[in-house]
Amino acid sequence: MVDLLAQSPVRLAPMASFTNAPFRRIAVRCGSGFTTNEEIDAEALLAGSAWAAESARQDLEVGPVAMQLLGNSAETLVPAAVRLVEAGADIVDINMGCPVPKIVHRGKGAALMRDVAATGRILEALRRAIDVPLTIKIRGGWDDCQPNAVEVARMAQDAGVDAITVHPRTRAQRYGGRAPWEVIAEVVAAVDIPVTGNGDVTSLAEARAMMATTGCQSVMVGRAALGRPWLFDAGYESLSVDGRAVYETRVVGEHLDLIEAAFPPRTALLQMKKHLAQYGAGRPEARALRAELFAQASVEALRETFRHQQEAAPVG
Ligand SMILES: Cc1cc2nc3c(=O)[nH]c(=O)nc-3n(C[C@H](O)[C@H](O)[C@H](O)COP(=O)(O)O)c2cc1C
Known part of the structure; x- marks a missing residue:
């Protein structure tokens, strides 16, 4: 112990x-x-x-x-x-x-x-x-x-x-x-x-x-x-702004893949919405993003919504 x-x-x-x-x-x-x-x-x-x-x-x-x-x-x-x-x-x-x-x-x-x-x-x-x-x-x-x-x-x-x-x-x-x-x-x-x-x-x-x-x-x-x-991650703080964006995008993508593999579709969808809303929290447009995420009816649409948001303004 x-x-x-x-x-x-x-x-x-x-x-x-x-x-x-x-x-x-x-x-x-x-x-x-x-x-x-x-x-x-x-x-x-x-x-x-x-x-x-x-x-x-x-x-x-x-x-x-x-x-x-x-x-x-x-x-x-x-x-x-x-x-x-x-x-x-x-x-x-x-x-x-x-x-x-x-x-x-x-x-x-x-x-x-x-x-x-x-x-x-x-x-x-x-x-x-x-x-x-x-x-x-x-x-x-x-x-x-x-x-x-x-x-x-x-x-x-x-x-x-x-x-x-x-x-x-x-x-x-x-x-x-x-x-x-x-x-x-x-x-x-x-x-x-x-x-x-x-x-x-x-x-x-x-x-x-x-x-x-x-x-x-x-x-x-x-x-x-x-x-x-x-x-x-002790190394995260020392990454450049771009380095952080790449790191975060990779982590979010891996997380979504793990959720999709772990749960039946309906549970996976809800889990993705909850976690993507957390990844988006703190951004100026977090409230609108949350509403948009929760309105999506499929895993594919959810991934797409978040990808658009990320391209517009990376997490972090
Ligand atoms: C949504 C949520 C669910 C939680 N569920 C549990 C739980 O299942 N078991 C537990 O021991 N603590 C649970 N907690 C308490 C957290 O483990 C932690 O003690 C608390 O959030 C304070 O730590 P923090 O200020 O770092 O968040 C939960 C807290 C939150 C916000």
Whole structure:
């Protein structure tokens, strides 16, 4: 685990419906360390959901991979984790940070931070059941009245967890306001296991700043990498404007090819629209481009629309 983290100081963060296998492959090609899949619901996996099974199969092909599970009990998380390890997961990660109401209302995601003792028992059961590294991804706490990241991190260390990722906003803060990096430093000071920091990092320089100011061993980058996977490439900054345009066009093309190969046509179309809108975000005409992309009915028309836009004004 320590070796894998040392080789992967800056990595793509998991983001549901974006960081599927095609985008994770692209991020790794650009320079991201090992990646985590978008969350898979343990119950759905055990119930035989075709989406969960197919997404896990594709995720496992992009090794090394931390397979992230959502769940609220050892009864579902343990067999789901065992199944993923048997299928080849290098790391099992438990999502303890998802703030989405329909998830937390079922006691999953960030809700696991509320009952520390019960969650400790789940993590102990997982620890006994699997022999690959077990990691967790937490928030600063449930809300500002319960900022318990340090308590949860200590409990996790005692339960045998190998490493912790901290996104220091509380569940109540969702994605608003500044991510309070000092919470990451508090967790680093409280435990001996490796800590990964996460929150509002938009460049390799900022990732280094997060490591320097908080003492975390590695960093995950989420939203800033959508439409900009080349931020993981240390060589990108030194390219000329033309060099960047060529690089970006190649990356976008490879990404579209991977999406087309991975999904059935309707899913591929939607995935391409979402990612192309991200690649186009930040341009002056981003809003119009997004509308135009989402109006397209075929993969070919979508590629053509983006190609025209790129010729008019390269990404970047
Ligand atoms: C659309 C979206 C989906 C996300 N899905 C997940 C997920 O499946 N698992 C998870 O642990 N975190 C998820 N997150 C949280 C991110 O991994 C990350 O912690 C958060 O975006 C803060 O990092 P950033 O400021 O670099 O984006 C998601 C975030 C976004 C924006």
